Amino acid sequence: SVQGPQQRFLLTELLKDYNPMERPVANDSQALTVQFSFILIQVMDVDEKNQIITTNAWLQMQWYDHYLQWNQSEYPGVKNLRFTPDQVWTPDILLYNSAHDKFDATFKANVLVNSSGYCEYLPPGIFTSTCNVDVRWFPFDIQRCELKFGSWTFDGWLLDIQMKEADVSGYMHNGEWDLLEVPGGRHEVFYDCCAEPYPDVTFVVTLRRRTLFYALNLLIPCVLLSSMTLLVFLLPANSGEKISLGITVLLSLTVFMLMVAEIMPATSDSVPLIGQYFASTMVIVGMSVVATVIVLQFHHHNTNNGQMPRWVHLVLLQWIPWFLRMKHPGETEEPSLPHSQTASQSRKLSSPGTSSSSSSSSAAARPANTDQLGLSLSRLRQHSQLNGNALYVGFQATAEPELPQRSRSVSNGRVGCGDGGEGASVERGGPSLVQRLLPSLKSEVPQLEGPTTPGPDASSGSSGAEAAPHPPGGLTQSPVVRRQLQALLAEVQFLVERVKEQDRQLRLAEQWQFAASVIDRLFLVGFSVFNIICTIAILMAAPHFGEALSKDFL
The missing domain is CATH 1.20.58.390 (Neurotransmitter-gated ion-channel transmembrane domain)
Incomplete structure (x- = not known):
């Protein structure tokens, strides 16, 4: 082959008087034109925290070397030659915003030269450059990272850099970023020290973050x-x-x-x-x-602190429940008392066969007390079952609160007055107060031994109106019996007042619990609306939210 000796001879001739430090132009007053392009292979990483972008790219530089020309007819078969960067002149174009520890991260590839002196230099490299990461719309953001290239020592009058469009035909897909475009531009910068311009070529790698992750x-x-x-x-x-x-x-x-x-x-x-x-x-x-x-x-809320303020009652128990369509527990109809229970609670607390006016007046006042007691007990049971838990959906009411020991017998049973010699039943399941007093009364009053009042189950043909007349010195005229009956009446009145107080406190507690449920419902509606508005307003404020939604989720 003739090419081997011819190529070796040509290399010797071209490099014999060649100086790689000399700018290869025919006239020193002329600027050497270098065509510069950027070939992007892959975006390897975008470090938002350190604001660094790492790219795999090739730099393409083309120029004419006046001292590297030959006639192909004199060197048959030699169409092009390859030189190392140390043997021939190469432009000192570097990445201005490099973040690499060695600054220049390119691999020194060979320079390809043809017979006309046309030189092509294509050094690859892993470029680590600074990038002003704007996280304003993260994770629906688009980042624009600049890669600024220029000559480190030559000004624009000696080295004229001309930009060629970036090549992304061999770009490798990235899982986190989508490459939108790589526009470029040529700029000339004038410094205070020098009158000549310093040109540079800047490529902007535009990336859109994929938001699925x-x-x-x-x-x-x-x-x-x-x-x-x-x-x-x-x-x-x-x-x-x-x-x-x-x-x-x-x-x-x-x-x-x-x-x-x-x-x-x-x-x-x-x-x-x-x-x-x-x-x-x-x-x-x-x-x-x-x-x-x-x-x-x-x-x-502590019910002993007094009644609910009027404005709280008006706002939380009337206006807001009406607006939220909440049903007040007080709107439910109270169950009517059974006739038998009312009749049993309205029996008179009097002794049989007594015709005294004082005993008649006291007997006339006692049914009202027992009726009030029966009504209070019924409402107590109703309100104790309707506590704050019933205001929430699907929650069973808890057990009714325990009353004090003295009134627990009232809440568990009923207070009434019997009309026989058996006395009055105060506590269910236990002996009544009169039953406990009868032995002592019988020992002091002999009239108690004889029948003074026919029982409710009298013989046929007789009615309650045809009762036997009271014997002189009856039971009610005995001072001992009268004192015992007055003590019994005082005890019953105390129980009635205690039940009324318990009823009042339970109703007041129910009002506070209903007010709490109204506030809960109001906050539920308000926070739901506020949460939806914040979610839509903040996420949709991103200018590229629709694009990210259509490309990453649909």
């Missing part, structure tokens, strides 16, 4: 946690877990906030969109905890 790992959990905040207002106040649920959701959001802070740069230029959403959600959760404290304060 961040939506599944950050956004959707955050939306679920903010929705769980609404469950705080659906949880019954008696469960004792309202505050715990709110604090748990708040701590969960804090964990996700730390995850976002780890990947975001420590900059104060802008707040990330996802950070705004997490912050608004944390505000919602924090406000829900405060609202829960208010609800619990109303639910467990």
